[in-house]
Amino acid sequence: MIEKRRKELGNGIGFTILTDPKHKTNTISVNLMSRHTAETAAANAAVAFMIEDTCRKYPTVTEFSKRKGELYGAGVTTGIVRLGDSSVICTGANCIADKYALNGEDITCQTAELLFDCLTDPVTEENCGEAAFPEKQFLLKKQELIDNISADINEKRNFALKNSGKIIYRNEPAGIPLKGEISDAEALTSAQVYKAYKEILRTAKIEIVYVGNEISPECEALIEKRALSVERGDVYEHKTAVSPVKAEPEYKTDRLEVAQSKMVIAYKTDITDYGVSRVFTALLGGTAFSMLFKSVREKLSLCYYCSSSVNRKKGVVLIDSGIENENIEAARNEIFRQVELAKNGEFTDELLEKTKLLLTCALKAVHDSPHSTADWYINQYLANEVITPEEAAEKMNAVTREQICEYAASLKLDSVYVLTGKESGND
Amino acid sequence: MTKEIIRNDRTGEEYTRVLHDSGLEILIWKTPGHSVKHALFGTRYGSVNTTFKTSDDPDFVTVPNGIAHYLEHKLFENEDCDVFDLYAQTGASGNAYTSFDRTCYLFTCTDNFIPSLRILLDFVQKPYFTEETVRKEQGIIGQEIRMYDDNPDWRVFFNLLEGIYHENPVRIDIAGTQESIAQINAELLYRCYYTFYNLHNMCLAIAGDVDEDEILSVCDELLKPCENKELISVVPEEPDTVKDSYKEQSFEIAVPMFNLGFKSKPVSNDELARETILCDLCEELLVGETSPLYKELYDSGLINSAFYSETFAGNGYFVPIFGGESREPEKVKERLCEEIGKRITEGFDESTFETARKHYYGALIKGLGHPESLASKLINTALTGSKNAFETIEAVASVTLADVTDCLKRRFDTENCTLSVIRPIEK
The missing domain is CATH 3.30.830.10 (Metalloenzyme, LuxS/M16 peptidase-like)
Structure with a gap:
C-alpha cells in the first residue's frame, strides 16, 4: 500500500515521500527549476555536467564510480530538462533496498549522502581569486557539453523536433535550445559556470521526491538536513505562457x-x-x-x-x-x-x-x-x-x-x- | 501438464513453470501489489533463422533476409480486423519486436488481463496473409529500414557485425534490405509461420498480480496442441577470423563514433548466461569507470561519458563490444588492446573485482522490481533454453577472479577484432 507524505521545508524546498513495500529499489530525486534564458542556457547545462560524477569526497570519476560500486551499483544521474518556459536540473540516485544488501549495509542513507555530496559539495579550486570548478575537469566537461549539443544531429527525429522548436517558439524561452548553442558553450569559463551553479542553488525552486520500499528516520532526517544546509535567496517563480500563433503559417x-x-x-x-x-x-x-x-x-x-x-x-x-x-x-x-x-x-x-x-x-x-x-x-x-x-x-x-x-x-x-x-x- | 515452483533463497523470489500439454512452456511470476500485468508470447525465431528444416521437409530451405520481422508485422492483421483495435477494447497496450534470435508479441495492461491474454493467444495462433496485404506492408517496412539507415548508432553496430562475420546472418539488418523484403510473399510467410510458430518452439511469460489458475484455464481453452516437428535451424559455416578488421562510413554527425568488437567462439545455450556474465565483468574490469584505463582515456579526452561496453551474444554469435564517441578511435583501440595484453599477463586486482561483482549483483536485483522486467527475464530465460531465471544471480554470486581472467584470455583476441567507425561527412 502506498503511503504519501509531503513537507514544505521552507525556502522554496518541497519534500515528498512515497513508500510502498512492493518496491525493491529506492529512488531519491532532487530537482532544481530555474528561468530558461539564452544567456544562462549553456552555463546551466554545464552545471549539470559538472556535478554528475564527482564531489569533494570522491574527487575523480574513478573514486566516485568505485563508491557507487560499493553501494551495490547505486545509480547517480544528472540531467537537464525543459518544463514549459523553465529548465530543470534533475539529479537523482537509486539503489537496491537495504534488505537486499549481502552484508546488511545501510545502502540508502549512504546513497542519499552521495547524491547530496554531488549537488552541494563539489570539487572546487581558486581561479584568479574566485571560486571555480577545477580547470582541468571543467575543460573536459565543457568539451563533453559541446559534443553533446553537436550530437543532436545524430538522431534525426529529435533533431527535426529541436529545429522546429526554434520556429514554433520564436522569441520565447521554450524556443531557446535546452543546452544553449555551441558558440555559447565554447565561450564558457570555469568561474562563470561555478557562479551559475551557486545561483541555481540559491534561487531555484527545489523539489525533492523519495520513492521506495521504506524510508528510515535517519535517512529522512539526513535528506532534510542536507537540503536545508543550502544557502538560499529569492526563489524563482515558475510561469509558462501560451505560445502565440503566427499571423501566417x-x-x-x-x-x-x-x-x-x-x-x-x-x-x-x-x-x-x-x-x-x-x-x-x-x-x-x-x-x-x-x-x-x-x-x-x-x-x-x-x-x-x-x-x-x-x-x-x-x-x-x-x-x-x-x-x-x-x-x-x-x-x-x-x-x-x-x-x-x-x-x-x-x-x-x-x-x-x-x-x-x-x-x-x-x-x-x-x-x-x-x-x-x-x-x-x-x-x-x-x-x-x-x-x-x-x-x-x-x-x-x-x-x-x-x-x-x-x-x-x-x-x-x-x-x-x-x-x-x-x-x-x-x- | 507438469508444474513446478522455481524458487531462489538468496532473493526470496519465486515463479511457476508449466509445461502445457500443447507443448508450450508457460512461466508465471506473481507480483502482488502491482497494477501492471505484462505478458509476452515468444518464439525462437529471429533474423538469423533463415536456413531451416523440420521433420516434414526433405531438405534445408533458405528464405529471404528480414522475413521474421516481416511476419511479425503481418501477424497483427487478422482476417476481419486489426489486433490493435482488439486491444483497444481492453485498454491494453500491445506491441511486438523481432531480434536476432526471437520474435515476441506482448501487451501491458492494468485492467482486463484475461480478455487481453485471450487476444494475444488467439491472434498469434491465427495467421492471415494475402498477396495484397503482404505487398502493402512493403511500404511501411521500407520506411522502417530507411529510418534505421539514418541512425548512426545502428549503422556503427551493423557495420561492426559486417566486419566481424563472413557468413553468419547476424550481420544482416533484422528488418532485411529493400531488395530482400521485395522477395517476400504470402506463401513464404505461411511456410515460416508453420515452421517456427509451433508451440514446442515457443514460450508464454507473464508477470503481475495475476491468478495462475485463470491463466492456465484460458491456455487450456485456446492453445492448439501441435506435433513437435523437430525443427533444425542452421547458420552457415563461419571462419574463426574476422572478415574485415576496419569498417568506415560517413554520416551527418558531429563527433566520430566507434564500435570495437572481438570475434569470439559462440557457446551453447547452457553456457550462455555464465559466459556473458564473465565477459561483462572482464569489460568492467578492463575499462569500467573505476579502472585506470577509463581514467586515462577520459582524462586525455579520448573518450567521453558516452563510452560503453556490452556483450553481444546469442545462438551462434558472441562478441564483446566497446563503443562510444572519440575523435581518435584508432588510439582508443590501441590502448584497449595494450591493456588486454597487460591484464592477460598480470591479472586484475581482487578488490576491484569484488566491487564490480557487487555492482553487477545490484543491477540484477534492480531488474526484479517491475512486472515488465520480470516477464522479459522469464521469456529471455526460456527462449535461450535455460531452465532457471535465477541462474544469472547465482552465477554472479559464484564466479571467481580466476574465471574472469580465464575468460579474458579466451574471448579478447586482439589479433581478431574489428573496428567500425562512423565519421562526420567532410563539408
Whole structure:
C-alpha cells in the first residue's frame, strides 16, 4: 500500500515521500527549476555536467564510480530538462533496498549522502581569486557539453523536433535550445559556470521526491538536513505562457544527407485543459489505433511513424512523422485532412472511448515503479498543479465529443518544418 | 501438464513453470501489489533463422533476409480486423519486436488481463496473409529500414557485425534490405509461420498480480496442441577470423563514433548466461569507470561519458563490444588492446573485482522490481533454453577472479577484432 507524505521545508524546498513495500529499489530525486534564458542556457547545462560524477569526497570519476560500486551499483544521474518556459536540473540516485544488501549495509542513507555530496559539495579550486570548478575537469566537461549539443544531429527525429522548436517558439524561452548553442558553450569559463551553479542553488525552486520500499528516520532526517544546509535567496517563480500563433503559417525546409525525411507540423490553441488536450492528442495520433496511425501509416503506407503530442501549457500540438522524400506532400495533406475530420467530429464514439480507456489504464501503472512515481510527482509539484493519477483519469474520462471537436476547431496551423535529403526536390 | 515452483533463497523470489500439454512452456511470476500485468508470447525465431528444416521437409530451405520481422508485422492483421483495435477494447497496450534470435508479441495492461491474454493467444495462433496485404506492408517496412539507415548508432553496430562475420546472418539488418523484403510473399510467410510458430518452439511469460489458475484455464481453452516437428535451424559455416578488421562510413554527425568488437567462439545455450556474465565483468574490469584505463582515456579526452561496453551474444554469435564517441578511435583501440595484453599477463586486482561483482549483483536485483522486467527475464530465460531465471544471480554470486581472467584470455583476441567507425561527412 502506498503511503504519501509531503513537507514544505521552507525556502522554496518541497519534500515528498512515497513508500510502498512492493518496491525493491529506492529512488531519491532532487530537482532544481530555474528561468530558461539564452544567456544562462549553456552555463546551466554545464552545471549539470559538472556535478554528475564527482564531489569533494570522491574527487575523480574513478573514486566516485568505485563508491557507487560499493553501494551495490547505486545509480547517480544528472540531467537537464525543459518544463514549459523553465529548465530543470534533475539529479537523482537509486539503489537496491537495504534488505537486499549481502552484508546488511545501510545502502540508502549512504546513497542519499552521495547524491547530496554531488549537488552541494563539489570539487572546487581558486581561479584568479574566485571560486571555480577545477580547470582541468571543467575543460573536459565543457568539451563533453559541446559534443553533446553537436550530437543532436545524430538522431534525426529529435533533431527535426529541436529545429522546429526554434520556429514554433520564436522569441520565447521554450524556443531557446535546452543546452544553449555551441558558440555559447565554447565561450564558457570555469568561474562563470561555478557562479551559475551557486545561483541555481540559491534561487531555484527545489523539489525533492523519495520513492521506495521504506524510508528510515535517519535517512529522512539526513535528506532534510542536507537540503536545508543550502544557502538560499529569492526563489524563482515558475510561469509558462501560451505560445502565440503566427499571423501566417511558416514553412521551412532544411537539407541534410538523410535517407528519410522528417516533418513536424505545429498547431496552436489557447485551450490548456488537462483532460481535453491529452485525450485529443491521443485520439489524433497517440495510439496504434489513432486517426493518424490508421490513415497515414496503415491505410496509405506513407510512413513508419506519424504521431501527435502536446505541450499543454504552451498550447502546442505537434505532429511528427518520418516519410519517404517523395511522399512529403501526400503525408502533409493527409495529416491536414485528419485534423479537419477531427474538427468536424468525424470520428467514432468507440474511438473516443477506446482512447480514454488506454490513457486511464496507463495512469494506473504510475505507482508501479519508483521511477514513474517520482517522475509523476516531480512534474506535478514543479508545475504547481498537483493531481493524483486517479484525478487525472477522472478528468480524461469526463471529456466529451463536443470538447474534442471544440479543441480541434481551436487549432491554428503555426508552422511546418521539413528535414529532407539533399537530392530531394521538395521545398 | 507438469508444474513446478522455481524458487531462489538468496532473493526470496519465486515463479511457476508449466509445461502445457500443447507443448508450450508457460512461466508465471506473481507480483502482488502491482497494477501492471505484462505478458509476452515468444518464439525462437529471429533474423538469423533463415536456413531451416523440420521433420516434414526433405531438405534445408533458405528464405529471404528480414522475413521474421516481416511476419511479425503481418501477424497483427487478422482476417476481419486489426489486433490493435482488439486491444483497444481492453485498454491494453500491445506491441511486438523481432531480434536476432526471437520474435515476441506482448501487451501491458492494468485492467482486463484475461480478455487481453485471450487476444494475444488467439491472434498469434491465427495467421492471415494475402498477396495484397503482404505487398502493402512493403511500404511501411521500407520506411522502417530507411529510418534505421539514418541512425548512426545502428549503422556503427551493423557495420561492426559486417566486419566481424563472413557468413553468419547476424550481420544482416533484422528488418532485411529493400531488395530482400521485395522477395517476400504470402506463401513464404505461411511456410515460416508453420515452421517456427509451433508451440514446442515457443514460450508464454507473464508477470503481475495475476491468478495462475485463470491463466492456465484460458491456455487450456485456446492453445492448439501441435506435433513437435523437430525443427533444425542452421547458420552457415563461419571462419574463426574476422572478415574485415576496419569498417568506415560517413554520416551527418558531429563527433566520430566507434564500435570495437572481438570475434569470439559462440557457446551453447547452457553456457550462455555464465559466459556473458564473465565477459561483462572482464569489460568492467578492463575499462569500467573505476579502472585506470577509463581514467586515462577520459582524462586525455579520448573518450567521453558516452563510452560503453556490452556483450553481444546469442545462438551462434558472441562478441564483446566497446563503443562510444572519440575523435581518435584508432588510439582508443590501441590502448584497449595494450591493456588486454597487460591484464592477460598480470591479472586484475581482487578488490576491484569484488566491487564490480557487487555492482553487477545490484543491477540484477534492480531488474526484479517491475512486472515488465520480470516477464522479459522469464521469456529471455526460456527462449535461450535455460531452465532457471535465477541462474544469472547465482552465477554472479559464484564466479571467481580466476574465471574472469580465464575468460579474458579466451574471448579478447586482439589479433581478431574489428573496428567500425562512423565519421562526420567532410563539408
